[in-house]
Each structure stands twice: as C-alpha cells, then as structure tokens.
Amino acid sequence: MAAGVVGRRGFAEGGAMSGAPDADEPVHNAVPIPDLAPVDAALKSGDPAALKAAVKQFRPADLGRDLSRRPIEEDRAILDAIDDRRGAAMLRAAHPVVAAQLLGQVDAPRTCRLLAFLPTDHEVAILGAMSPDQRARIDSAYAPDEKATIDRLLAYPESAIGRIMTPKIWRCDRSSGESPLRAAARTAGDALDILRMNADDIEVAVNCYVCDGPKLVGVVPLRVLATSDRDTPLDQVMTPDPIAVREDTARSDAADIINTHDFLSLPVVDARGDLIGAVRVDDLLGAALDAAGTGILNQGAVSGKLAGRAPYFLTSLARTVRSRLTWLILLFVAETATGTVLRYFEDELAKVVALSFFVPLLIGTGGNAGSQTVSTVIRALALGDVRTRDVLRVVRREVTAGILLGLLLGVIAFFRALLWGVHSDLAMCVAVTILVVCTWANAVGATIPLAAQRLGIDPTVVSAPLITTLVDASGLFIYFSVAHLMVAGLH
Template sequence: MSPSPTTSQPLDLRRAVAIGTPKAIDLWLDVVDDPRHRSDQLAELTAAEHARLGELMPVAVAAEMADTLALHVAVDTFRAVPTRRAADVLAALESDRAAEILRALDPVEREPLLAAVPAEHAIVLRDLLTWPAASAAAHMAPDVLTVDRSVTAAGAIAQVRDHRAKLRQDAHIGAYVFAVDGDGRLEGVVSFRDLVLADADTPVAELVEPDVITIAPLTDQEEAARTVVAHRLLAMPVVDDDGRLLGILTSDDASDIAEVEATEDAERQGGSQPLEVPYLRASPLLLWRKRIVWLLVLFVAAAYTGTVMQAFEDELEAVVVLAFFIPLLIGTGGNTGTQITTTLIRAMSTDNVRMRDVGRVLRKEMATGTLVAAAMAAAGLVRAWTLGVGGPVMLTVAVALVAIVLWASLISSVIPLLLRKLRVDPAVVSGPMISTIVDGTGLIIYFTTAKVLLPELAGL
C-alpha cells in the first residue's frame, strides 16, 4: 500500500515518487514552485526514480517543468526517462528549448529521440540543430505569426486563426505579427494589438512598420542578445541573406544568453575556462581540466619575469636595495591593468565601447593613468623614505612607478579592443594575463630607469 502524502514530513520529490501517485507529484509541484529547488531535487534522483517520475507526470506538466529546469538537469532527466516518454515531452516543448536539450545530448542519444518525435516536428528540430551552438539561429523560435501584407486587418486575423493550430505556444509570439511576401521575405512588422484594434477593412500595409531591426542567423549569440536588450525588443526577427524570415529571438532567450555569457566572462577573467556545468556539480577532475591549461600558460608567461631578473643580476648585486621595491612595482602595474580591463570589458559587453572608440578610450585612460601615476609616485616616495634608501633610489622608484602605471594603462586599453576586433574573447586578457604581462615589462622599465638614474650602475 502506497504511503499517504498527507503526513507531517515535508514533501520532497524523492518522497513524492516513492508514494507513487499523480496526486503526490501534483502536491510536490504546488509545494516546490521554485525552478531552482525543483532542479536541485531532480538532480538527486536515481535513473529508476526518473523513469518512475516520467510515468506519473502528465506530458504537458512535464514539458512545462522541463522548460524551467537548469539545462544540465533537463538533459539528465531526458537520459533517464524511456525514449517514447521523453519524445512525447520533447514534442510538447517549444522548438528552441527542445533543440537546446537535444544539442546537449550525444548523437547516439539524440537520434532515437528525434526518430520518435513526430516527423514534422523532427524536421524543425533537425534544422535548428544544424546551426552552430553559439549562433543566433540556434536559439531562435522558428514558430512565427506571419500575414500577407496585401490583406486587410480582418483578413490578417483570419490568417492568424487559420495557422494557430500549427504554432507552438509562446507568449512572445503574440507580441508581433510579421508581414511577409509569397516567398517568405520579411516586409515589416505590426504589433498584435494594433492589428486587433484596427478597423476590419484597414489594409495591413498601412499598419506595418517597414523598418525592422533584424539579425543574420550566424550572428554571434552574445551580439544578438545585446541587440535585443539594447532596443528593448520582445522579439527580433532572424532573416537569411535573401531576407526570408527564419524565426525570432525572444527577450527571454536573450536574457538567458546574456546570463550564460556573463558567467563565462567572469570565469575567464579569473584565468579559467568556463565550467559549462554548475559549480557544485563539477568534479575535482573537471575543475582541474578547466584551470590547468591557463595556469600552465600563465606559468610559461611568468617565467620571463625570472629571465628579466637574471638579465639584470649585476644591477641587483650592485644595488641590493632595488629588490625591496620589486613586489610593489609589479603589483601596482598589474593592479592598474586589471582595473582598466575589468571596466573596459564590461563596457564592451554592454556595447558601450567598440573598436572605433579606441582613440577616446586611450585619451581617457592615459589621462586617468597620469593622475594615478602621480598619486602612486608620491606613495612610492613616502615608502622609500621610510626605508631610508637615499635620494637616488627614491627618485628611481617614483619615476619607475609613473612609467609602469602609464605603460599598464596603455596596453590594458588597447589589447581588449584589439582582441575583439580579431574575434577573440577579450575576457581572456584580464586579471591574471594582464598582471603577468605587466610583471615582466614592469621589471624591464624599473631596471632601465635605475641604470639611467643611479650612479652605481653606470657602465653596467
């Protein structure tokens, strides 16, 4: 006999599955309505429990829940549920979400699911899967409300009604209606509200806004998401080279893309490859794989710091006190560069700074760098004075600080913009990489300054 769901114990998903009734699952859905908590509890189920849950939960309910789950949890769930049941849920999902889940599966897991999905829908999903994962088209909703521009408002509404059975349920699709010609080329857009409120005999051509912001299917997903957000669009058309409407990128999809990209940038700024799974699900081996490559790259890059110090070994032996200020100088340069790249990369990610702005960025950061250099030189003089190193060394430290801060400001202002121009993620140069670059070059500046200003080093 199944245990009753009405006990004093809190109802979690594992217990609801153990009870084994649809009523228990419904109660769990009512009690646990936060998608994150649902994802956490689903992730704890065994394969057998996943399969049992699939039997207990109606397809429509399962699709609604799968649409809100973290991607990795949704993928694990589809792996555990029998193919026929998983295919039914996929068919009930919006096409872009279904394609996202399928893309995360291995081909050997994906093909049986696609074969079990209704043929017409499988064609749509296969088409979405042909696009690169980082492209706008990979995230578009292919189901779009379209009308003929030559008809009246009443005729357009009739066309929408005729096609409603073919459209997936999507709250954003109703925001806009797209006017297309006989070949599917986009000719304009009209809000669904304007179409419904217009007089029945009003030509759609009079309601259509012909100037539509569009994107190409191969546009990078991050750039596409920024465009949607910047123009405050509920949906943006994706059109091919011939102007044919392929689908729309919704504001919800743009928000999801922006969140993923922000997370990846934050991980790269720390000198690590993106995890692609939640941190708590990452194994030590995965964390090692994501971090070790960059650590080795930074290790090799930092090795030239020792080479520089070896090259200036005679200068250090002649004036040992120079070594006291090495951590201060290279630390200041690295910190200056990190501050600039962090601010600049954020401005670039929100599309506030582009390559054409490099002149303005340089002027701004070099002016700021001059002020920072003056303040740090003053602080360096005070520190050198407290150590009692003498006037020439004090001057050397102050001049080197000015030169290092200005140099760090220069390279930190240019490199991120240059990398963006070369289609390389600028996040990879911030933080550890900039610090490593500035460390070695800062030492060269320091010792070169010392050779010029210190009499003891004349002739070395």
C-alpha cells in the same frame, strides 16, 4: 488557484520568512528562490507519495532552477513524481545540460512526451546538450519534417541567433499565397483568426509578421491588431520593411538591436532574405545572462568553452581541471619571463637586497592598473561606447589617467618606502617606477582589448589574463632600469 499560490506556500512551510505570514493577507511578493525544504524532506523519507505531495506544492520552474544543485538520482525521483506537463515546465527552467542529463535517465517514450511540451528553442537547447547516443534513441520518435527543422537549428553555432529562434511564428501572407501552408491575410481580423486557429503552432505572438510569399514586408504588434477594427487592412497598420537579423547573427548583436529599439521579438531571415523564424526578447535575456557568466569566466582565465556550459556541481572534476589548466600553464610559461629578467639583474639583486622587497608591490600595482583599464575598455566596447577605430582617443585618455594615478600613487610609495628604512634613492626609484609602470600598464591595457576586437577575438577571453602577465615582466625591466640610473651603488 493551484498555479499561483506556490511561491507563498513554499515560503510559509519552509519557514524561511521572518515573521509568520498572515494567512488572511496574501503575500504577492514572489521570491527568486523559494525554500524547497519540503521536497528535501520527502526525498529523504524515500516515500513516493510524500514526494508527489511535496512536489505539487511548488511551481515547476522553481523545481527546475534547483535541479542543478542535486545529485542526479534526486532529480530523477522528482521527475518521476511529476506529470508530463509540469515536468516539461520544470525542464524548461533547468539548465539545458541538466535537463539533458536527467532525460538520459528516462525512457525514450517519456522523453519524447516531455520534449513535446517544450517550445522549440528550449527543445533545441536540450537536444544540443545530449550525447549522440542519447539523441539517436529518441530521433525515431520525430516526424521527418520535425527532425529536419531541429537538425537545421542544431547546425547553427551556439552563439548564433538561429540556435534560440523558433520557426513557429505568427505569419500572415499578404499575397494570395500559393503555398497551402500559408493563409492569405489582408486585414487585422484575418490575422487574429490565423493566430486563433494556429494557437498551438505559434510560439511567438507579440508581433505578427506580414509577408509577400516568403519575404518579410512588415510587422504589426499584437497590441495594434487586438485594438484595431477587424476590417483594418494590414498595410495600413504595419511598419513596413522592419529590422530583421540573419540566422547567423550573434546573439549579442541581436540583444543589442532589441535593446536599442525596444522590440519584444525580432524576425530572423535566411541568406536569401526569406523569413524563417523569430526570437523573443525573453530568450535573449537568458542568453545575455549566460553570456555575462561566460564573460566572468573569461576574465578569470577559465576557458568558457569547456566549463562554461554545465552548472557548477554537474561539471566533472576532470573537466574543471582541463578548463583551467591550459590558461594556467600558458600564463605560467609567460610569467617565467619575470625570472629571466630577474636573473639578468642578479648582480643588482645581490648588491642591494632591498630591491627585491618592492618586486611584488610594483608588479602588483602595474597589474591592477592594467586590469582597471582593460575592464573599462571591455565594458565600453560591450556597450558600444567605443569602437575599434577610436583606439588613439582611448590610448591617449588612458595614458593620461595612468600618469595621474601614477603620480598620486608614486608619492604614497615614496613615503611608504622611507618608512621601511630604505635609502631615499631607492624610495625615489620605487616612486618613479610606479609612475612609469602605471602609464605603461594603462597603455597596454587600452590596446589589448581593442586589438583583440579588431582581430575578431572576444576581448574578454584574452585581455584580463594577458595584461598582468605582460605587465609583470616589462614592469620588472622598467624597475631595474630605473634602479640602475637612480640607486647609488648600482651605477
């Protein structure tokens, strides 16, 4: 019963549960993050035996999830207290960057033993996060063909499906396979035999891929094979000419396909169309969660490439600063345009000081309206609701929304300004500016993400940071131009 009780025991001993758990009533409700207090206590005590006992109480995956929050010495102590199989399961649940850092503390033989327990995609992710030195230390432990496979997978860009696929798939050759590696299989029973005999070498077994030589010709779900008569010919139960993706397909596209078609795994082919592997939906789920995290960073003008990968506490301060500085300087320089506009209207500002009261309010509102539009369009693009060729439809829609929002907000602004005791002509000027700025911000906000997408740039990277800055300077120009027309004493 060792494998299963952990979530429960962790809770009971951690005391994080409200109300004492009844020992007779098994609590089947797993929690995302069990309380690891016993591990903390054992680490503090410095007693290896106590740590071993504490670590044993938890699922390796729960330990793995927690590694990124600890100093590396504690991670090391935990890894020392755990056997290879459970240690590998722990590393599998940890962020690859954490796992790589931790393995840097361990000697080469143990590193290799731990990696050998991991499925290919996790192994590749961890190797990809290692420094060249670190990799060189363990490279010699790999057999030449294993090394060739790993190197091939590592050569893909990180956003490509090749990076998270596994070549260890369940493959049945329908033809009388010339290659000694591929058994010729014609019936459901043959296919199941292949799966049974190659249990350790097949990492994706939800679907059986039927081939003619190297070419993928069909797919049969395990479920169908498991419930068919052993004599059923594969041709009769397989879906012919299945959807497959090329190795260089973006993860997000693969996630899109798998989500649209409700697949459990997706075959991967190379440029010649030869079947080379598959990706499982749960690995895409991880990738999708990761991508969402990068999207969040991008929207906040943090360069995802530099800081996006390592967990929060393991990113060095220098790296954190670097990942933010570029955008911050860029936006700062762009934002100096507002100063240029204000200097241009220096006389007006000197004549009517009250004009400056509304500057942050107006550009802030413009920025907010623009951000709303940008977010809406980015989401619609991500979900496939909008394509780049819909640009005119989108701009028309957003401009209409901007006019409506601007009218409503303009009325509020007018009365708010009067309450501050400014002249009605200035209040009117503020109201009109709000209307124009909201419309303008929505038009710009609709255009930027679509333009970025068309240019092949990730819309989340450029849109959110750019929109505010763009709208700020142009909003001020609109404001003072309206003021010129409407405010007495400025004509």
